[in-house]
Amino acid sequence: MAVENKPDERFVRGPVKTYGLMELVRGRSPMVEKGPDDTVFSFPIVAILEALLALGTILVLGFFSLVRNAPLEELANPDLTTNPAKAPWYFMALQELLLHMHPVLAGIIVPGVVVLFLIILPYIDTDRSDAGRWFATPRGPKWVYFTALYTVIAQAGLIYFDEVMGLRGLGAASPLLLQFVGPIMFGVILFALPLLVVWRFKPTRRELMLVIFTIIIVSAITLTIAGFLFRGPGMHLYPPWGMPDGYNPWSSL
Amino acid sequence: MANLIDSITSSRVWKSFFRHGWPDDELNRSLVMTTNIFFHLHPVKVSRRSIRATYTWGLGVLAAILFVVLAVTGTLIMFYYVPSTELAYHNIIDLQTKVPYGQLMRNMHRWAAHGMVLIVVLHMARVFYTGAYKPPREFNWIVGVVLLLLTLGASFTGYLLPWDQLSYWAITVGTNIAGYTPLIGPKIRLMLLGGFEVGQNALTRFYALHIMVIPLLMTLLISLHLWRVRKDGGLAAQNIPERPDSRLEFQ
Structure with missing residues (x-):
């Protein structure tokens, strides 16, 4: 019976050859259709x-x-509130935000926007050319460094400003203004300032993401440290080594 | 001696366990990776760049190691712990004072938990700053974000279990934050706590979430995460050829 090439035949006889035997080299594994690579x-x-x-x-x-x-403290006692009462350290950024703005803004909107940003990030920045390269571009490291420095100073300044001015205590002013409009305004400025600065250097989309992500993560770290180490009784600011009532912030780890 | 080793490694029993020879040539070094359930998560060959310490800092592997340490120490603690508001605190005291190495187990579980949160955040930062979330790795980045949230959840639910003042008030403060969501917030809090304040129902729920629901979800998602790393072409470090390789293009 004659063998014919059927459409579903896997190994078609006599396909058009695009390669030939050029030379024999010494090797220990087949390297067909592979370029030189740097693998082990x-x-x-x-x-x-x-x-x-x-x-x-x-x-x-x-x-x-x-x-x-x-750590292990006394048996849980619902009638005896600890002072300060703190969430675990990785939620201290949220608890710190709660001190400065409306709970819906601090507990829901801000973390919601951050998680949303993380999820859509790979769909905003899709250029693959710098994947696998630390800080993307030659000027990337410098931008990240200055953004981080700026964010630490700005966040620490905002936290201290709110503590000294006691914006929370200004009961007479409109709560909407103090708890929503004010914090949102400061937040927008926090992000807008460095973005305006880098805008002059014609950033790529990847570089914009570097700046935004750095502001977010350094803000989270600054807020966490402020809440975890610097907040004492009454959730007021104290130096970690000078807490009143013998409170030790490290004891809550 | 050599004969003895030879006769063992060429026996039918040995060969039914290990389906490859001594891994000192390229064929057997490939087979050892593909025929072993733990090794097969890895590719047979890796690029030199992706195993360079300063590229990844080993953070993903560290997170996985800490997850295993937490599973092991957590299981040991489970032998002594009853999630009851009457017993839990005293179980922990007994664990620390009467159980051999009980204090050490609890310490390791606690510090590994904090360590894992820290390492997972650093891992995310590493992946971001090396641009390793870009196509075709978008989906795996999202899996990673979910794993970060699950890690926080695992740590938070575990925080309540010792039932001391620290855990009680931390969980009260933490769940209050969840309660601020407009409309559904109080319902979420009620669902988490099984009541209006932290009590026996909350302890039961947190325990179930901590030892079963979250670890199972994490095991599943970690498997998916590692599998996708392989399917998306290994670490992003491999994707910087001097000349772009068309096979790596993802369309």
Whole structure:
């Protein structure tokens, strides 16, 4: 029976050849249709690196656990409020925001916008040319550095300003103005200033994302540190080494 | 001695366990990765750039290691802990004072939990600053964002379990924040706590979330996360060829 090329045949006989045997070279694995690459076999190097990381982590963790105990206070007592009453440290940025603005703004809108930004980020910035490169462009590191510095100073300044001015205590002024309009205005300025500055240098979309993400993450870190280390009884600002009533901010870890 | 090792490694029993030879040549180094359930998460070959310490700082691997440490120490603690407002606090005291290495287990669980939150945030920052969220990795970035939120959830639900003043008031403050959502806020808080304040229902719910719901979801999503890293072409470090390679284009 004659063999014919049927449409569904997997190995078509005599396809148009686009390559020929050029030369024989010494090698240990087939390198068909591959360009030169800079790869190594995962075994054993990756296995060794991961084993080392695991051992190092367990050693550091074990040693730290020997010298420092996890905190345990008295039995929970719903009738005895602790002062200050703080959320776990990773929610201190939220709790710090709550001190400065309306709960809906601090607890829902701001974190909601941040999570939304993170989720849509890869759909805004889709240029693949700099994927895998730290800080994207030659001027990237400098921009991130100055944005981070600016954000720390601006956030610390805003926190201190609110504590001294006691905007929360101004009961006579309109709550809408103090708790919504004011904080939103400061927030917009916080983001707008550095963006206006970098705008003059014709940033790429990726560089704009660098600036925005840096403002967000450094703000979160600054607010967390302010709330965790610098807030004492009555959620007022104190230096961490000079807390009244013997309160130690580290004890809540 | 060499004969003995030879006869063991060429026996049928050994070969039914390990379907590859001693990994000292390229074929067996490939087989060791593809025939082992733990290694098969990795590619057979990796680019030198992606294993450079200063590229990733090993943060993703560290997060996974801490997750395993937390699962192990957490399981050990579960043998001694009852999620009851009457017993929980005294269980923790007993764990620390009467159970051999109980204090060490609790310490490691606590510090690993804080460490994991920190490492996961740093991992996200690393992925962002190296632009590793770009196509085709958009979906995996979102999985990562969800994993970050789940890590926070795992840590937060665990925070209540010792049932001391610290945990009680931290969870009261934390769930109050959730209650601020317009319209549905109070309902979310009621659902989390199973009541209007932190009590036995809250402890039961947080315990179930902490030891079962969140770890299961995380195991699932971590698997998806690692699988997608492979499917999207490994770490983004591989995608900077001197000349753009058309096979890597994603259309």
